[in-house]
Amino acid sequence: MRLLTRSPTGGLRLAALALTAFTLQTDDFVIVGVLPSIARGLSVGEAAAGQLVTVFSVICAVVAPVAAVATASWPRRRLLLAGMALFCAANLAVPLASSYGALMGLRVLAALAAAVVLPAVFATTAALAPPGRQGRDLATVMAGLTGAVVAGVPSGTWIGAAFGWRAPFVAGGLLGVAALVFLRVAVPDVPSPPAAGVAERLRPLARPGLLFVLLAAVVAVLGNLLFQTYLGPFLADAAGVGATGLGGLLLLAGAAGIAGARFSGTLVDRIGPARTFALAISAFTIAMAGLALFWTVRPAHVALVVMPLVLWSAAAWAVPPPVQARALAFAGDEAAPQALALVSSSVYLGAALGAGLGGWLLDTFGSGTLPVAAALCAFTALAFSALAGRAVPDPVHRLSTDARKAKV
Structure with missing residues (x-):
């Protein structure tokens, strides 16, 4: 069911969804900028540290369509909030990770959250877009992904150089909290589709x-x-x-x-x-x-x-x-x-x-x-x-x- 008119909070809604996309995309690639520091800090090779990026991407690619089918009847807003809560917890717990295995486990949790949330972000954007504005609204939220490459990853790299390799993950978790609050305030729920079987x-x-x-x-x-x-x-x-x-x-x-x-x-x-x-x-x-x-x-x-x-x-x-x-x-x-x-x-x-x-x-x-x-x-x-x-x-x-x- 599509809303036919733009709500008074339409701009805030798009900003909240774009911030969420920005946060998730930055978290995916920020490791690249602190890769040597992670390798030294956890006493592993840089190739092993690089697998943190690979695992994140593979999980997102494999889990996203499966999760979309499994959660098709869930309210979009609840799905967004629950996924971002898991994402925040996984990132804010990184200072507690004292081993490579522990960090990998937290990255898996963050990837699972991203695999659920990012498609839901774009689905919600499309569902709430007024007629004739779907493309522009999708592009506005897409700017969050572009902004992650332009500003998010370089900023995370600087934070890692200044405060240690765990700091970019904590910053990502705090940014996720801001996105979570913004989503809760600015994004209305999208009516769930009628119940249907998997087929x-x-x-x-x-x-x-x-x-x-x-x-x-x-x-x-x-x-x-x-x-x-x-x-x-x-x-x-x-x-x-x-x-x-x-x-x-x-x-x-x-x-x-x-x-x-x-x-x-x-x-x-x-x-x-x-x-x-x-x-x-x-x-x-x-x-x-x-x-x-x-x-x-x-x-x-x-x-x-x-x-x-x-x-x-x-x-x-x-x-x-x-x-x-x-x-x-x-x-x-x-x-x-x-x-x-x-x-x-x-x-x-x-x-x-x-x-x-x-x-x-x-x-x-x-x-x-x-x-x-x-x-x-x-x-x-x-x-x-x-x-x-x-x-x-x-x-x-x-x-x-x-x-x-x-x-x-």
């Missing part, structure tokens, strides 16, 4: 259109992450960018990513998610072509790589809003949480595959192959998206158009 809940997920959308998401994220993961080596080879310059470029790229996600949400509501996805992928491909070109004339001046780098980040972060909107449309309201959980799993799967493939390409053929391979993945994602459109016409565009006509 009935899963039936919408078998629609061909949704399958092709998920495949497009996996391949698009794979292409992005095989480049993004090894951005440092690529820029060092192409333009001689060092650690200091890389930090500035990442900050600029992050700001472009936030703008790209917001603009993408607006386009979803105006021209539909299929066309928005095609535009984002086209821009991504152009950016990869430019970066590949500059690699061939290396060393290129760093100013030359700024524009394609900004375009890459804006295009990459413009992909999630249309993917989410199309998944919701193909699955229908009755399976919205499950569909968004599958989108979340697709992102984690694409990220894992992209990091692995990118590492192999870098070691085997050099960094110049990364943008070329990313562009090929983008073409493949566009093909899957077109197949989704052939399976079922773009329903979100039709709904957005009808909503605009209703206002005339």
